[in-house]
Amino acid sequence: MIYIPKEHSSVLIVDDDPGICEFLRSALQNFGHQPQIVQSGEEAIFSLNRDYDLILLDLDLPVLSGFEVLKFIRSNQKYKHIPVIVITGDSDRSSRIDAIRFGANDFINKPIDLIELQVRIKSQLNLKQAVDEIKFHKENLEILVEQRTTGMLNLLREVQNQQEKVHFSYLDTIKTLALSAEFYDKTTAAHIRRMSMYSELLARKLGLPDKDIQIITHASALHDIGKIATPHSILTKTGTLTEDEWKIMQKHTIAGYEMLNHSLSDYLQVGSQIALTHHEKWDGSGYPHKLQGSEIPIWGRICAIADVFDALTSVRPYKRAFSNEEALQLIEQQSGKHFDPQLVKVLLSVQKELSQIQEKTLKFQKIDSL
Ligand SMILES: [Fe+2]
Ligand SMILES: [Fe+2]
Known part of the structure; x- marks a missing residue:
């Protein structure tokens, strides 16, 4: 003026x-x-x-x-x-x-x-x-300064709102993907839920930053997303898989990675790494790439131990549910072989929290069996 x-x-x-x-x-x-x-x-x-x-x-x-x-x-x-x-x-x-x-x-x-x-x-x-x-x-x-400041603050608020919307749409995407995988694979919502909570617990006890804990909590739900690409006949086969069928089954890791890795979202990026590496083993005898020790991303190592612990303590068509003590004993025997020794130590130190998670997710079990 x-x-x-x-x-x-x-x-x-x-x-x-x-x-x-x-x-x-x-x-x-x-x-x-x-x-x-x-x-x-x-x-x-x-x-x-x-x-x-x-x-x-x-x-x-x-x-x-x-x-x-x-x-x-x-x-x-x-x-x-x-x-x-x-x-x-x-x-x-x-x-x-x-x-x-x-x-x-x-x-x-x-x-x-x-x-x-x-x-x-x-x-x-x-x-x-x-x-x-x-x-x-x-x-x-x-x-003028006040007008500009107000303008900047409004813009910042708008950006934050948009970021929040994007954030929630990624979480929605994860839920939808995990749900569709559940329908196909007959994996239960309770398994996904417990996996997510075990992974969160391990990440927290390991001292990972809050942001990483939040990411693994959600991204762990996607570990078996690649099974959508596995023929149903193989997924549901009750008998032992042939060598060729086993090779096809193992490809769910690569399929999951390829489904998610193009995304710009941290959640889906980590999800792709989890999908690819949750069957790798600490001693290099896992699949698909036989990675060893810290070559396996921490996300994959955490999900591997959470996934196996939940599988051991759940009923499957071919086995009874082991008690937590039995499951932890089996996992301890695999320290440095299948699992990261540091993570085994962490898992053994949180037995009370593991039981609490199982109690909390009981209601999901009931819904699954309906
Ligand atoms: Fe898997
Ligand atoms: Fe699983």
Whole structure:
């Protein structure tokens, strides 16, 4: 915005001498200003709410003196910026010093010289205009900064909302994918649920960052998603698989990886790594790539142990459910062979939490068996 100065400055004349008041009124009108006259200090204070550019103030006023008026103006936030020229016939030096102390900007002596009056008024009005212009730009700048800040905050909020929406749609995608795999594979919702909770527990006890814990909690549901690509006849075969069938079965790891790895989502990216590596073994005897030790991503190592623990403690068509103690004993025997030894230690240290998860997911078991 552009600053437009006033066409006519508004000047307050405060003097109890009607002759001086008239003289000043006529002079100011001739200079092109708009004068306003009051003849007492009280009236001066009452009229201050008008927007004056300059005050010409007599010090010798009855009742409320010019000093009091000056003091009031300078102590009031709203008026303190108005320049004041003191008109005095007083040649007393101490009055002038007091006037300066109280905040006078300049003096004019009586009798008033017209040229001197014009020069002093012009100089004070120029200063006032410069101050007003700075004030105007400062206020506009503040408004502009506030508008921009509000705009930025709204934008940020919008981005956060969008991110949240994307986040939840990825979680929806995971749930939908996991559900479709369940339908096909007859894997139960309870298995997926417990896998997810065991993985979360292990990741937390291992000290993984919160974000990673959140990711594995959801992404672990996708470990067997690749089974969608496995022929149903092989998945549901009750007898032992032939060598060729076993090779096809093993491909569910690669199929799951290929289904998910093109995604930009951290959840689906980790899901693809889990799908690919949850059958790898610590000693390198797993599949599909015979990875060894820490070559297997931590996601795959966690899901491997969670998956096997749940399989051991669940009823399957070919076996009874082992107790937690029996399952943990079998897993301990596989420390450094099938499983990451550090994770085996962690699993053995959280037996109470494992039982709590099993109790919590009992209701899912019931729903599954309906
Ligand atoms: Fe699997
Ligand atoms: Fe599984």
